[in-house]
Amino acid sequence: MTTNLAIIQMDIAFGNPALNRKHARTQIEEAATHGGEVILLPEMWTTGYDLSRFDEIAEELDGPAHQLMMELAQQHKVTIAGSIAERDGEDFYNTFVVYNESGQRCLKYRKAHLFRLMDEEKFLRSGNQQGIFQLGDTPVAGVICYDIRFPEWIRTHMLEGARGLFVTAEWPKPRTEHWRSLLISRAIENQCFIIACNRVGADPNNEFGGHSLVIDPWGTVVGEAGEEEEILIVEVDFSRVEAIREQIPIFQDRRPDLYK
């Protein structure tokens, strides 16, 4: 069984949730019209990194961006994923949510590794739960941007059975080679699909590099966007994961007694 993935590589208006919701609505509708079944948005797609204004612009888990994702997921019978600045009482998180085709939230993952170079640790709290969710019968995982630099964290998701890793990101252009190499490495070492969405455009502090990617469990790039706004649609067959894990059985051959 194949799944059509649609990655919405969009620009984000800095600190302007209403404008970003309007733009995302159009993009999601276009992705669904072109056959996207699982639609992935960038990291903090409603606000960008306008961290010092999160008091005004972050939202609770039933806020307007969540309502939009829920409504469009139900209306188009698709799964919609992406991270949103979350307010929980006095605290703020960078939270990856996924809404399934019934409009139900099937993932709430709070970014575990906060990125100091973009001041996240000054404004946000980190999460400490894994990001596993189901796509039909297929267990997959969702993580956020800087998390991909921590192979040991990604591996914990694979040990729980994940066959695909969804990554939502705002990854600056000067480190595009890191982005590609890290994602390809995570695919090869875990023999899983990687579905990674980066934003494009710029905010007051960074320019973002695009190059959203879909990588198969052999480590081959099967879809890659450029550096402009784009909807990347790629069909994948998650059963390829089993075939490759049988061919080179790294999960049987691991020696956790040596390295935990």
Ligand SMILES: NC(=O)CCC(=O)C(=O)O
């Ligand atoms: N938004 C992020 O977490 C950025 C991570 C990043 O740029 C990196 O180099 O790591």
